[in-house]
Amino acid sequence: MTEMQAQTREAPAYPYGYLDEFMKGSVRVAILKAVCIPGYQVPYVSEEVPIARGYGSGGLQITLSIIGREDRFKVIDEGDDETVNAQNLRRMIGTVTGNVATRDPARATIIQSRHKVPEAPLAEGQIVVLQSAFPDALRFFERSEAVSRQMHAEGDYAKLWLRLYESVIDHGEIMIGGRYPVMVGGRYVLDPTHVPRWDLPMMDNSPALFLFGAGREKRIYAIPPYTSVVPLGFDDHPFRVEQQEGRACLLCQSTDSFLAPVLRMGGAYDWVCSDTAYCRARRGEELEDAQWLDQ
Amino acid sequence: MGYSVVRGGAEAMQAAEEMLDFARLGGLDRGDAEAAPPTSEVIDMMLRSQRSAVDRIMAEAGFYAPRLAATALVQAEGDAIEASFILRSLRASLPRIEPALPVEVAKMRVLRRISSAFKEVPGGQYLGPTRDYTLRFLRRALEDELPAARLSEVIAALGGDDGALPEMPRVVEMLREMGLISQPPEPPEEEPVDITMQPLRFPRPPRSARLQALARGETGMLNGLAYSSLRGYGHVHPTLGELRVGAVPVRVKHPQWDVPVDIGEVTLTLCDGIISGVAMVTATGDEDIRLDLGFGASFGQQEARAISMAILDGCLAEGTSDGPADDMEFVLYHIDGIESLGFVEHLKQPHYMLFASVMDRLAGANARRAEARDAESRANTGEMAE
Numbered sequence: 001m002t003e004m005q006a007q008t009r010e011a012p013a014y015p016y017g018y019l020d021e022f023m024k025g026s027v028r029v030a031i032l033k034a035v036c037i038p039g040y041q042v043p044y045v046s047e048e049v050p051i052a053r054g055y056g057s058g059g060l061q062i063t064l065s066i067i068g069r070e071d072r073f074k075v076i077d078e079g080d081d082e083t084v085n086a087q088n089l090r091r092m093i094g095t096v097t098g099n100v101a102t103r104d105p106a107r108a109t110i111i112q113s114r115h116k117v118p119e120a121p122l123a124e125g126q127i128v129v130l131q132s133a134f135p136d137a138l139r140f141f142e143r144s145e146a147v148s149r150q151m152h153a154e155g156d157y158a159k160l161w162l163r164l165y166e167s168v169i170d171h172g173e174i175m176i177g178g179r180y181p182v183m184v185g186g187r188y189v190l191d192p193t194h195v196p197r198w199d200l201p202m203m204d205n206s207p208a209l210f211l212f213g214a215g216r217e218k219r220i221y222a223i224p225p226y227t228s229v230v231p232l233g234f235d236d237h238p239f240r241v242e243q244q245e246g247r248a249c250l251l252c253q254s255t256d257s258f259l260a261p262v263l264r265m266g267g268a269y270d271w272v273c274s275d276t277a278y279c280r281a282r283r284g285e286e287l288e289d290a291q292w293l294d295q
Numbered sequence: 296m297g298y299s300v301v302r303g304g305a306e307a308m309q310a311a312e313e314m315l316d317f318a319r320l321g322g323l324d325r326g327d328a329e330a331a332p333p334t335s336e337v338i339d340m341m342l343r344s345q346r347s348a349v350d351r352i353m354a355e356a357g358f359y360a361p362r363l364a365a366t367a368l369v370q371a372e373g374d375a376i377e378a379s380f381i382l383r384s385l386r387a388s389l390p391r392i393e394p395a396l397p398v399e400v401a402k403m404r405v406l407r408r409i410s411s412a413f414k415e416v417p418g419g420q421y422l423g424p425t426r427d428y429t430l431r432f433l434r435r436a437l438e439d440e441l442p443a444a445r446l447s448e449v450i451a452a453l454g455g456d457d458g459a460l461p462e463m464p465r466v467v468e469m470l471r472e473m474g475l476i477s478q479p480p481e482p483p484e485e486e487p488v489d490i491t492m493q494p495l496r497f498p499r500p501p502r503s504a505r506l507q508a509l510a511r512g513e514t515g516m517l518n519g520l521a522y523s524s525l526r527g528y529g530h531v532h533p534t535l536g537e538l539r540v541g542a543v544p545v546r547v548k549h550p551q552w553d554v555p556v557d558i559g560e561v562t563l564t565l566c567d568g569i570i571s572g573v574a575m576v577t578a579t580g581d582e583d584i585r586l587d588l589g590f591g592a593s594f595g596q597q598e599a600r601a602i603s604m605a606i607l608d609g610c611l612a613e614g615t616s617d618g619p620a621d622d623m624e625f626v627l628y629h630i631d632g633i634e635s636l637g638f639v640e641h642l643k644q645p646h647y648m649l650f651a652s653v654m655d656r657l658a659g660a661n662a663r664r665a666e667a668r669d670a671e672s673r674a675n676t677g678e679m680a681e
Contacts, residue, residue, distance in 0.1 A: 050431035080414075088428035095430075143527040143618070171584075265417040267469045272414070 017064040018096040023047055027065035027220070031211060034222035039188025040152070041135045046218040056089055056114055058213030059131035062220065063093055063112045066127065066211075072100050072289070074108035078260070079116035079274035086114075094292035103277050104287035115178075117199040119257045119278040122208035124225065130193045132212040135219035137181040137191040157189055160232070168237050180239070183230045184223055196274075197231065198241045198258040204229040249273045252282040319372050334369065341365040348375060350562070350595020355379035355632055357491070357511040358386040359561050359594050376513065376632045383633060387491075394487060396546040396555055400465055400565060403541040406596070410466055411535040412569060418463030423540060424596070466536040467567040467588060476569075477585035480612060497624055505611055505627065509604045510592055513632025520620045520630070521603035524610050528618035531609040533568030533589055533602075540564045540596045564598055566591040568605030587612065 017024065023045070030044035049057050049064075067073065073093055077086040081103045089112060090101050102108050105118040112129040122128065134140075138148040141163055151157065160181065167175045178194040182203070192200060193212060203210060203223055210223040223229060233239035248255045250262070250270045257278050259271040273279035277287050317323070321331060332340075342349060342365040352364040356379040364382055371377035407423025410416045422428075470476050479502070487503035495504055509517065524531045544557040568589035589609030591601035607630075610620045619625050629635060 048431075052427070052431070055427070078414075084422060084428045088430070092430055139527045140530065260414050262415040263413040263417065263466065263469065265464070267473045 014096055016069075016097060017067060018049065018092075019047075019061065019064050023061075024065040027061050030220040031062065031066065031222065034211070034220050035209070035224050037188075038222060038224050038227050039184030039190040041149075041214075041219040041221045043218055044220055046215045049215075051089065051092060053216040054133065055085060056112070056131040056213075056215075058215030058217075058220070059112050059114070059129045060089060060092065060213070061215055062129045062211050062213040063110055064096065067093070067097055067099060067110060069097075069099065071109045072102050072107055073110040073112065074102050074105060074277075075112045076116060076118070076275075076277070077114045079113075079118075079258070079278075080276045082276065090290070091292070094290065098292060100289050100291045102287065102289045103280075104289075105277055107287075107289070115194045115196075116258070116274060117195055117202045119202075119273075119275040120281070122202075122206055124207040126208040128208055128210045130195070130210060130212045132191065132193045132214040132219075132221075133216075134179060134191055134193075135212065135214040135217050135221060137179070137189045139191075140179075152188060155187065160189060164232060164234070168234065172237075174233065174237060174239070181232050183228075183232060185227045186230075189232070190221060190223070192229075196242055196258050197239070200229065200231045200239075201241070244271075247271045249279060252279045254279065254282060315372075319369075338362070338365045338369050341368050346596070348373070348378075350593070350597050351375055351514055351600075352379045352382060354594040354597050354600055355511055355513060356382035356386060357507070358382050376636045380633045380636070391489065391492065393547060394489070395558075396548065398543045398563065399546075400539070400543070401463070403463075403539060403543045403563070403565075405460055405463060405539060405541040406562075407540040408463060408537060409535070410537045412466060412537075416466050416537065417469070418461050421460070425598075463539075465567065467569065470536065470569070470586070474583075475586055477587050479588075495627060499623065500627065502608075502612075505623075506590065506592075506604075506608060508627050508630060509607050512600075512604070512607075512630035513635065514597070514600055516630050516632060516635070517603035517607065518599055520626060521606035524606055524618055524620040529610055529620045530617065531568075531570055531589065531606050531613075531620070533570050533605060533609060535602065535605075536567035536569045536588075538564070538566045538598060538601065540598070562595050564591075564593045564596055564601040566598070566601035566605045568602070568609060570609040 015021075019027075026045050030042040034040065034042045046058065046061060049060050051057050051060050063073065073090075075081070075086045075090040075093065077083040077089075080086060081090075093099070093112070094101050105111060105120045106123070109125065110127050110129060111118060112131070114131045117128065117130075136145075136148050138151055138157075138160060141159060142148045142151065151159070164174050164176075167173070178196060179191055180197050180200060181189050182192050182200055184190045190212075192203065205226050205228060206223070207225050209225050212219075212221045212223075214220070231239035242258070244255065244259055247259050248271065249257065249259060250272050252273060254273055257273045257275055260274040261269040262272055264270060273282075280287060321328065342361060345365070345368065348368055349361055349364045352368060352375055353359050353361065355376065356364070358364075360382070363385065364378065367378035367381040368375070370381060405421060405423075407421055407425060408418070409420045409422070467476060481502055484501055484503050488501050488507070490504050490507050493504070495508065500508075523529060540562070542560050542562050545559045545561055546555045546557055548554070549556045568591065570587040570589050587609060589605040589607075589612070591604030591606075591608060593600040593604070607620060607626060610618075611623055611626060613621060
């Protein structure tokens with residue numbers, strides 16, 4: 001509770017969870033629909049929240065709409081609990097709910113995240129809220145919303161497959177780094193947000209619920225618990241996660257978590273766990289809770 | 296008759312100018328004019344408290360002169376484009392002596408420096424004054440704020456100066472040394488083109504000319520076009536190698552002794568965008584795939600301007616006409632706020648004769664249509680009679 005106690009200066013009075021009940025209701029309706037139709041992008045009204053567009057407004061709207069007084073929440077940004085973006089969102093959620101925040105993924109009932117699925121196994125009852133910038137996996141080759149929605153409706157992914165095929169022909173591999181398209185529940189192709197490919201197997205048949213909030217694009221979509229998530233690939237050019245041979249975390253020596261590069265003077269790299277909680281737990285550190293003013 | 300209209304016009308024009316000052320000085324609000332501070336103090340206040348507005352005006356004008364920009368802002372009653380227009384008009388009257396030497400980024404006195412490409416970069420990351428992670432609550436308590444008291448509070452909270460910042464090599468320079476950055480498609484230019492002295496020539500103006508046009512672009516248009524490419528009407532989605540804000544010396548070659556001399560200092564925002572593409576890495580042939588760069592810069596602390604410019608630099612370098620932001624002529628002809636505002640507003644000028652010509656054509660065409668309709672109905676009536 002040390003650095004986290006910095007309170008929002010001059011925050012006015014607001015209801016629990018900041019959003020008004022109508023707004024929460026409209027978000028919840030969209031979430032329910034998204035859970036019923038895995039991978040389908042549900043349009044919703046996305047009002048401004050005091051976090052800038054592009055900084056996680058969609059994820060924040062979901063978290064604030066589903067959080068209850070008993071929930072313990074965790075916020076990570078690229079796996080890190082302590083980046084300014086994560087701290088800012090944690091402060092925001094903590095300030096407007098008074099709920100306890102935690103860094104321990106096992107204790108969290110809601111994990112709001114940007115670009116990362118926690119490395120530690122998820123459990124039933126947990127919800128991972130992923131901040132999404134691009135809800136539509138077809139957007140990178142089809143700019144028209146009207147056309148791509150029809151493609152999704154008809155399950156017509158021929159153009160997408162063609163793109164992947166062309167990539168294999170040109171480069172010998174599917175050259176998609178992040179935002180790797182996945183087939184959800186055998187029906188809809190979904191943009192899993194900019195998580196590393198490393199994380200996609202962790203979404204497959206997960207006991208946890210994944211909710212995706214794209215605030216600027218005004219879409220919510222979901223992967224319900226125990227739903228198949230299959231990254232697209234060809235039999236002879238299968239999907240591959242990032243290769244990490246020969247690398248280990250500088251801090252905890254982990255080789256089984258996603259490692260992020262740290263640039264050193266002269267252009268050398270070190271590698272560290274992107275999931276800081278995972279890394280700290282391996283080093284025997286305690287993962288703290290934090291709470292703001294009471295509501 | 297015509298004579299009296301012209302005379303009336305001149306008087307109306309004069310009165311309109313007086314009314315502008317009436318409005319600017321609060322006349323429309325019927326406030327206490329005696330209590331208003333002298334205008335020079337209002338200009339001081341703009342300079343001190345409207346940093347973003349002043350920076351934006353200088354950037355769009357392409358003219359670094361904070362106090363003049365603040366004066367223009369007051370004159371324009373807060374209309375940023377109008378203010379940059381006033382400032383740019385003034386610039387046109389001034390001699391352009393010679394180009395300054397390239398800015399030495401390493402010499403920047405850094406106010407803020409971040410990288411979105413690496414978790415840690417040599418020299419470190421400094422958040423500096425940024426609104427990025429603030430909560431956008433309306434601070435109604437500003438109504439009760441006493442500037443001097445609050446300022447000393449802030450200074451106490453921030454603590455003392457930590458001394459000199461470490462060396463901060465440019466991230467993309469390090470990547471370039473590692474062989475990861477592609478060569479720009481165009482050879483480097485000996486001297487940058489100045490588009491205030493040489494016109495833009497299509498289909499492909501030199502990069503220095505494009506960068507200058509973008510650097511003076513209107514903030515909203517830069518932002519909107521860059522966003523369109525990010526979002527799907529294009530494909531440039533850069534990772535920011537780094538974004539820096541700080542003060543750099545302006546240096547010129549001494550006219551007699553041929554040595555660089557400092558003649559002043561400007562605050563700049565610089566952005567190195569690594570155009571990695573958000574989803575697909577694209578390249579052809581057998582060569583190693585390298586990353587392209589887009590560069591953006593702005594006077595003052597104008598981060599969205601610099602980032603948008605880096606995106607558009609990347610769009611225009613590729614030259615593929617994929618979306619509006621990739622279209623050289625579309626971008627460079629419509630990016631300038633002073634030009635676009637002027638032309639949109641010109642519609643308020645008299646177009647009496649043009650409109651009369653249109654009406655004349657309309658009347659003629661409608662008369663012919665009426666004739667045709669009459670002929671048709673006469674024919675129909677004839678048929679029915681049969």
